Amino acid sequence: MPKGVYNVPVAKNEPVLSYAPGSPERIRLQDTLAEMRATQVEVPMYIGGDEVTTGNLKPMVCPHDHQHILGHFHEGDASHVEDAINAALGAKRMWEDLAWEHRAAIFLKAADLIAGPYRAKINAATMLAQSKNAFQAEIDAACEFADFLRFNVQYMVDIYKQQPESAPGIWNKVEQRPLEGFIFALTPFNFTAIAGNLPASCAMMGNTIVWKASNTQIYSAKVLMDVFKEAGVPDGVINLVHGSGPVIGDVVFNHPDFAGIHFTGSTGVFQHIWKTIGENIQKYKSYPRVVGETGGKDFIAVHESANPIQVATAITRGAFEYQGQKCSAASRAYIPKSMWSEVEAKVKEDLASIKMGPVEDFTNFVNAVIDERSFDKIAGYIDRAKASDKCTIIAGGNYDKSVGYFVEPTVILTEDPMYETMQEEIFGPVITIYTYEGSRYEEMLELVDSTSPYALTGAIFSQDRYALEFGVRKLRNAAGNFYINDKPTGAVVGQQPFGGARASGTNDKAGSALNLQRWVSPRLIKETFVSPTDYRYPFLGEDK
Numbered sequence: 001m002p003k004g005v006y007n008v009p010v011a012k013n014e015p016v017l018s019y020a021p022g023s024p025e026r027i028r029l030q031d032t033l034a035e036m037r038a039t040q041v042e043v044p045m046y047i048g049g050d051e052v053t054t055g056n057l058k059p060m061v062c063p064h065d066h067q068h069i070l071g072h073f074h075e076g077d078a079s080h081v082e083d084a085i086n087a088a089l090g091a092k093r094m095w096e097d098l099a100w101e102h103r104a105a106i107f108l109k110a111a112d113l114i115a116g117p118y119r120a121k122i123n124a125a126t127m128l129a130q131s132k133n134a135f136q137a138e139i140d141a142a143c144e145f146a147d148f149l150r151f152n153v154q155y156m157v158d159i160y161k162q163q164p165e166s167a168p169g170i171w172n173k174v175e176q177r178p179l180e181g182f183i184f185a186l187t188p189f190n191f192t193a194i195a196g197n198l199p200a201s202c203a204m205m206g207n208t209i210v211w212k213a214s215n216t217q218i219y220s221a222k223v224l225m226d227v228f229k230e231a232g233v234p235d236g237v238i239n240l241v242h243g244s245g246p247v248i249g250d251v252v253f254n255h256p257d258f259a260g261i262h263f264t265g266s267t268g269v270f271q272h273i274w275k276t277i278g279e280n281i282q283k284y285k286s287y288p289r290v291v292g293e294t295g296g297k298d299f300i301a302v303h304e305s306a307n308p309i310q311v312a313t314a315i316t317r318g319a320f321e322y323q324g325q326k327c328s329a330a331s332r333a334y335i336p337k338s339m340w341s342e343v344e345a346k347v348k349e350d351l352a353s354i355k356m357g358p359v360e361d362f363t364n365f366v367n368a369v370i371d372e373r374s375f376d377k378i379a380g381y382i383d384r385a386k387a388s389d390k391c392t393i394i395a396g397g398n399y400d401k402s403v404g405y406f407v408e409p410t411v412i413l414t415e416d417p418m419y420e421t422m423q424e425e426i427f428g429p430v431i432t433i434y435t436y437e438g439s440r441y442e443e444m445l446e447l448v449d450s451t452s453p454y455a456l457t458g459a460i461f462s463q464d465r466y467a468l469e470f471g472v473r474k475l476r477n478a479a480g481n482f483y484i485n486d487k488p489t490g491a492v493v494g495q496q497p498f499g500g501a502r503a504s505g506t507n508d509k510a511g512s513a514l515n516l517q518r519w520v521s522p523r524l525i526k527e528t529f530v531s532p533t534d535y536r537y538p539f540l541g542e543d544k
């Protein structure tokens with residue numbers, strides 16, 4: 001077998017295709033969409049080498065056409081979670097003993113499959129079942145997922161390369177061991193790339209995984225499992241189970257071999273999980289690694305010197321792309337009173353030109369929100385704002401779930417900086433604006449910092465360097481991803497490692513070496529070449 005100290009290919013961001021009318025990628029995607037819409041699929045669980053069916057079938061629908069059934073998944077119960085844990089533990093020894101370059105090759109191949117032959121399929125699955133338009137699917141399911149895989153291979157090797165000094169006569173080595181036990185990947189509906197990355201990044205570091213995807217993302221999770229299989233991920237390394245979160249969690253969090261959770265989702269669920277792990281801590285063989293990236297109440301803070309048109313564009317894209325269902329979505333903005341009329345006019349003009357509808361029509365910028373529960377929650381915020389004497393709805397405010405879960409991009413103007421929509425994560429196409437006296441810039445920054453428990457993303461707009469520098473310093477702890485003169489969404493792997501603090505997560509920065517480091521437990525190995533043969537220190541000798 002060849003031996004060598006291998007370099008891995010230098011990672012580059014996957015180019016985003018345009019899907020312009022008539023382009024080959026658009027034609028391929030439209031054909032794939034039509035084909036997938038016309039064919040119902042059944043998604044089994046993947047446990048060890050088996051595709052497990054239970055007959056307990058749950059429908060997967062298009063959010064923008066909720067009577068259209070894309071297929072069904074087989075829901076499992078606690079016994080399937082036990083089986084998945086056993087499969088993960090059974091696959092562990094061979095997987096962790098496999099030389100790292102083979103793990104790298106498998107995931108680099110997965111990236112090439114996603115960027116190549118599976119591109120249209122993963123995008124179409126994400127469009128149909130998660131209601132993303134072609135551009136939003138492309139930047140997520142195809143490009144961000146390929147980027148996660150390729151950059152993580154590079155970061156894995158960077159981690160392995162970090163070695164201690166060695167004094168003469170000894171050799172110190174650090175071995176990055178996978179964690180003892182299995183990892184639980186618990187993933188959200190809104191990014192196919194995140195759903196794929198949470199199990200894949202842990203597996204890349206030599207761990208074996210039990211993965212539970214969100215029910216509304218299982219349709220694209222199946223495509224990810226097909227990619228993992230074709231790329232050569234061995235049986236039992238990534239096991240996908242479907243079922244109720246609490247039922248699955250109950251088995252996982254009571255298991256002695258539970259070694260860590262890689263979570264992305266809401267703050268409430270993560271806090272519940274953290275508490276459960278704390279209560280069970282004596283049951284585990286090791287202290288589990290707890291990594292969770294959670295909710296946000298992301299802001300745009302504007303100084304008087306900012307360009308109003310740039311601010312308005314950041315509001316429209318930052319708040320309404322993918323219907324505001326990004327953890328990073330702008331959902332509160334602080335605008336100087338003197339600038340507001342110009343910003344308002346541009347936002348209204350842009351919103352008037354935005355089309356809302358199904359993903360199959362590529363002219364729609366806005367599609368549906370994910371499901372009825374989410375629709376009702378968002379509609380509740382809008383209804384309360386309509387009834388409140390503290391707010392005015394200046395754009396949107398309509399919703400309709402008769403065919404799909406459609407909510408118009410909605411802009412609320414409030415006089416109360418602590419109104420509920422300034423504080424709480426809505427996770428829908430709703431932004432609230434608070435206007436302030438431009439001379440009270442510092443007070444406004446204090447409000448931004450103290451209004452919500454979250455600290456995920458935020459943006460500051462200013463053409464004045466002093467104001468900018470002051471704002472960046474004042475808001476040091478208000479966001480883990482901070483943007484200057486840009487919208488607070490759209491982080492790119494390898495360029496803007498992503499994660500927030502406070503109630504927004506453990507800030508282990510997805511798409512960086514920091515994250516991968518959490519999935520290994522270093523062992524220091526010291527070897528002495530010529531071992532001592534005398535216990536005495538020189539100073540113990542007799543003075544003459």
Ligand SMILES: NC(=O)c1ccc[n+]([C@@H]2O[C@H](COP(=O)([O-])OP(=O)(O)OC[C@H]3O[C@@H](n4cnc5c(N)ncnc54)[C@H](O)[C@@H]3O)[C@@H](O)[C@H]2O)c1
Pocket residue numbers: 186187188189190191194212213214215244245246249264265266267269270272293294295296326327328425427456498499500504505
């Ligand atoms: N910070 C980030 O990087 C980031 C990225 C994407 C999404 N998010 C956040 O995710 C949320 C949206 O995603 P979601 O609606 O899928 O989140 P969610 O918390 O509802 O669900 C996440 C996962 O947890 C499971 N789950 C739910 N309740 C559970 C329980 N009691 N026990 C065990 N598992 C349970 C779900 O089935 C799903 O698989 C938003 O709050 C958003 O801000 C954060």
Ligand SMILES: N[C@@H](CCC=O)C(=O)O
Pocket residue numbers: 190191325326327328488489490491492498
């Ligand atoms: N990384 C994405 C957000 C992921 C959360 O939903 C962004 O930067 O917009």
